[in-house]
Amino acid sequence: MTFAQGEGAGIPPPPPQTLATTMSGVLPVIPTATPGPFAGVETEEGAIVYDGPANPSFMPVNGPATTAINPAAATYIAMLPSTNFDNGTGSTVQGSIMISSTAGESGVMVSVNFTGLPSESEYGPFPYHIHTLPVPADGNCSATLGHLDPTDRGEYYPCNVAAPATCQVGDLAGKHGNITMTNFVAQYADPFLSIDPSSPAFFGDKSVVVHTSNTTRITCANFQMMSASSNGTSTNGSTSPSPSVVPYTGSAAKISALGAVGLLAIAAAIL
Numbered sequence: 285m286t287f288a289q290g291e292g293a294g295i296p297p298p299p300p301q302t303l304a305t306t307m308s309g310v311l312p313v314i315p316t317a318t319p320g321p322f323a324g325v326e327t328e329e330g331a332i333v334y335d336g337p338a339n340p341s342f343m344p345v346n347g348p349a350t351t352a353i354n355p356a357a358a359t360y361i362a363m364l365p366s367t368n369f370d371n372g373t374g375s376t377v378q379g380s381i382m383i384s385s386t387a388g389e390s391g392v393m394v395s396v397n398f399t400g401l402p403s404e405s406e407y408g409p410f411p412y413h414i415h416t417l418p419v420p421a422d423g424n425c426s427a428t429l430g431h432l433d434p435t436d437r438g439e440y441y442p443c444n445v446a447a448p449a450t451c452q453v454g455d456l457a458g459k460h461g462n463i464t465m466t467n468f469v470a471q472y473a474d475p476f477l478s479i480d481p482s483s484p485a486f487f488g489d490k491s492v493v494v495h496t497s498n499t500t501r502i503t504c505a506n507f508q509m510m511s512a513s514s515n516g517t518s519t520n521g522s523t524s525p526s527p528s529v530v531p532y533t534g535s536a537a538k539i540s541a542l543g544a545v546g547l548l549a550i551a552a553a554i555l
């Protein structure tokens with residue numbers, strides 16, 4: 285956390301590093317084309333930050349994100365915890381992000397309501413994303429790994445807002461704008477997220493992470509299902525939630541898949 289906490293104290297970020305092929309796991313394409321070569325920054329979370337212009341001709345490895353008709357109505361909410369994962373900014377971010385679907389329609393509605401963001405001029409703007417794994421019980425935001433990216437778009441070029449289907453599906457800030465104020469409220473439709481657990485764009489068993497501008501993870505929370513219905517109406521005593529929509533029930537199995545690296549990260553967090 286030294287880099288994260290030092291940022292606000294005037295310590296500069298790490299120097300740019302040339303991308304090595306051993307790091308290509310976060311990049312679908314080795315960046316040699318315009319505007320390369322890569323001159324981004326490797327952060328402590330291992331995410332690549334590239335501050336250059338968007339590339340209008342860039343396409344994810346698996347093609348653009350697609351939309352699909354929702355099989356059910358469902359609402360998920362991620363409530364931020366009462367304490368930050370990283371307190372380097374001295375300001376506790378609170379609030380929630382709610383995502384809901386309507387049966388028979390595609391895409392979701394996203395409602396963001398965050399308060400207590402740190403100073404914009406010091407730490408902002410604040411990106412936020414849906415990350416690949418849920419937050420484990422110890423609250424370690426780093427264990428959520430990278431962004432939900434079923435199209436294998438990678439981290440190189442910034443999201444092109446004019447072509448959101450080519451952005452990472454989980455890159456909410458890229459597609460819909462960063463958080464730029466202390467109390468942030470936003471509502472928008474996202475056509476690419478899915479409430480269908482069989483979809484690679486399913487977010488319901490994943491997490492949201494809020495970052496400072498240097499990608500340090502301030503806080504994070506898991507999505508949990510609030511309600512679900514297979515026919516698009518409210519559930520009642522005679523209607524059980526659709527079995528195709530499952531709430532997040534734990535992260536142990538997924539975390540164990542990380543093997544020694546994940547266990548070391550968890551151990552380090554506990555220590």
Ligand SMILES: [Cu+2]
Pocket residue numbers: 411412413414415431493494495
């Ligand atoms: Cu993120």
